Amino acid sequence: MEPQDQEQLRQRYPHIFDRPLAARLATPLVLVLALAIFIFGLVDLDISPSRMLAGLNQLGWIALLMLPPDPGASLPVYLKALGETLSIAVLGTTIAAICALPVSLLAARNVIPSAIVRFPVRRAFDTIRGVDTLIWALVWINVVGLGPFAGVLAIAVSDFGALGKLFSEALETADRKQVEGVRASGGSALHEIRFGLLPQVLPVIAGQVLYFIESNTRSATIIGIVGAGGIGLQLAEQIRVLEWQKVSFLILMILIAVAAIDWISSKLRFAIIGPRAVA
Structure with a gap:
């Protein structure tokens, strides 16, 4: 794009090229806030990798006990x-x-x-x-x-x-x-x-x-x-x-x-x- 064309666009749409500081910081602040809430939820609910691995191990054991499916006499x-x-x-x-x-x-x-x-x-x-x-x-x-x-x-x-x-x-x-x-x-x-x-x-x-x-x-x-x-x-x-x-x-x-x-x-x-x- 030619410099003069870019300057014309800047003059025509100043709200796009010259966004206020608050508008530029809104998206990263929201992302940081979402990440903080996510981490707080993991800590508050006591969700840890060790518990997840132990749970997966138990789930695998239960899955083995489920095989083969058998209704018995019911x-x-x-x-x-x-x-x-x-x-x-x-x-x-x-x-x-x-x-x-x-x-x-x-x-x-x-x-x-x-x-x-x-x-x-x-x-x-x-x-x-x-x-x-x-x-x-x-x-x-x-x-x-x-x-x-x-x-x-x-x-x-x-x-x-x-x-x-x-x-x-x-x-x-x-x-x-x-x-x-x-x-x-x-x-x-x-x-x-x-x-x-x-x-x-x-x-x-x-x-x-x-x-x-x-x-x-x-x-x-x-x-x-x-x-x-x-x-x-x-x-x-x-x-x-x-x-x-x-x-x-x-x-x-x-x-x-x-x-x-x-x-x-x-x-x-x-x-x-x-x-x-x-x-």
Whole structure:
């Protein structure tokens, strides 16, 4: 670059060439602060290389004890428990989606212009999804007792907040032209929602629900460990008694189930939404 060209650029964009000292020091200061927080976390949590090496050694020993995976005589029990886990995930997600869809209309800006109505609904979604599924499981176990019913309620409540937010955002991104067309033809507000908004967002909503079913299969396993039924309960019991071959078999069953659900949901999303959305 010629010197005169560089000088012209400097005069045209002085804020780039002549940045203040505070702006130049901001990035290195942030990096130093992040490094200091990282080191403080290692020291405060007593994370040391010796402990990590000892842990890896113990992990390798447990991995050897897991081979080969062997269910023993408990295969029928494990298959039933896996079925419970899948049922918890599907039922919980379905209940959450059915309840979240109508409520999400109240949180969508293009459906409810008034912030007086939208604000509390949105904050309710934030509050509900701010509590982890595991915490909801502990709550419902104390309410309805141990078993799959508590797991279904935990996933349904947790996903109600998450799906409600996602559904409302999908509604807000819908094209207004179809809604205006319904209105121009004499349709009511309900007709605008039914024939103008929902046909646009239902494929997106279906894809989100399918993804949550896949994700909740793993969540149902975790909440089963605290007593919400399913294969997680069996996994916790076998870990407690150090039956590592059965533990590895249960983990293998979970991995196969999650992979199968992922494959099925991908095919369904491809059929519902189209190839571009699942690429």
